[in-house]
Amino acid sequence: MLPISTTRVCIAPPIEDGCVSDTSRGPAPESQAQLAVRLSLPLWAPEEVAGCECGFLLFYDHACLSLQQNDQNASGPLCVDFEDATLAYRQRHSRQPEAILKALGAKQGESLLIVDATAGWGLDAFVLASAGHRIDLIERSVILHALLQDGLRRAAASRDEGLAVIADRMTLHLGESSLKLQGWGASLPDVIYLDPMFPERRKSAKVKKNMYLLQQMLHDELPTEALLRDALSLARRRVVVKRPAHAGFLEDIKPSFQLTGKSSRFDIYLTRNSGSG
Ligand SMILES: C[S@@+](CC[C@H](N)C(=O)[O-])C[C@H]1O[C@@H](n2cnc3c(N)ncnc32)[C@H](O)[C@@H]1O
Known part of the structure; x- marks a missing residue:
């Protein structure tokens, strides 16, 4: 197979x-x-x-x-490009802290250990690493993993030293997150981030090109049954789940609180896992 x-x-x-x-x-x-x-x-x-x-x-x-x-009407090729102008703009000119950063609950100047267990194009992970946090990214699709690996390789070799420093905070793993979390041997993460959400399958101006492509390629893959449960038993402080605004709770588990935006929201689950790490 x-x-x-x-x-x-x-x-x-x-x-x-x-x-x-x-x-x-x-x-x-x-x-x-x-x-x-x-x-x-x-x-x-x-x-x-x-x-x-x-x-x-x-x-x-x-x-x-x-x-x-591979379609005559397809949009152009996409790669993981951490030098992308939109990302750079988001990173340097954001007027207010991004909702994803608020969802982490970090104190001012604090650097957290985070696991992004649904890495995708690595965009959310990049925003987190740009804010000074260290991220382990887990991706189960070998294609996405290869694209991320290539993007990180170029970022690490970038003439932009700031970008190379951010890339250095990002460690990529290939595999099924549930299994990786169950066998986690490194320091316990403060926060585990999950974004298993997909936009609707139709092409529309609202659905970003990269997420549409991911959706087309991975739509028949099954969600992992107990990813949130596995995350909850490992994260020291909290698990943050990105959800479409009107979707139900992941795995039917009610969050401690939510941060709600126009099209998506963050469900935040507070944990109290102690242990050395
Ligand atoms: C919606 S995308 C994440 C997008 C990402 N937040 C970003 O900023 O680019 C979901 C990704 O998670 C991966 N994924 C979903 N479930 C997973 C699992 N159980 N283990 C590892 N990767 C998983 C999918 O292959 C897909 O690439």
């Missing part, structure tokens, strides 16, 4: 000519064939791509590992 999330993805030839994106740094770190072997994915030669029936293509776009839907 192929690992989770890989059955409909294949490796396409790299794009190396034409306009070089701002985020590119030198040549791709591996060949198309090496990438295919590393991720155990089928490889498509340039002349075969037109007939490829995979739903998604994974390839190096000017040294950035990128994912694109």
Whole structure:
């Protein structure tokens, strides 16, 4: 059986000519064939791509590992780009603390140990790491994990020293979070963050391109039955769950309190787990 999330993805030839994106740094770190072997994915030669029936293509776009839907009407490729202008703006010019930072409940200047157990594109984790916290990111999709690994590699090598410092606070793990949390051997996290939410499947201006692509690729994966319960037994201080504004509670467990926004909310579960760590 192929690992989770890989059955409909294949490796396409790299794009190396034409306009070089701002985020590119030198040549791709591996060949198309090496990438295919590393991720155990089928490889498509340039002349075969037109007939490829995979739903998604994974390839190096000017040294950035990128994912694109294999559809004539698909939007352009997406990669994990921590140098992205929108993220940088969010990070440097936010007028008020982001709701996700409020949800952590950190004291002024305090640096927390956080586990983001549903890493996705790593955007929330990046906001948390930018605020000075150390984050372990867990992602079970080998595709998303590979995209994150590539984004972190470029961020660590960035000429922007601030970005490299933020990347250094982020440690990536591949696997099913429930299992990882049950066997957690490192220091106990202060906070565990869960964002298993997906927007509706239809394409709309409200659904961001990256979340739409993730939804298309991962929609048939089952939610983990007791992820919140596992998180609650490990986190020292709290578990923060991001939910669509009108959705029910994750695993039907009532939170201690909520922070509510227009389209989403944070359900906050206070814990009192002691133990050395
Ligand atoms: C909605 S996305 C998270 C988006 C993320 N917060 C961000 O800012 O980019 C959910 C992600 O969690 C991953 N995921 C869901 N359940 C998981 C589990 N039990 N273990 C590990 N990863 C999981 C999915 O593969 C998907 O990539």
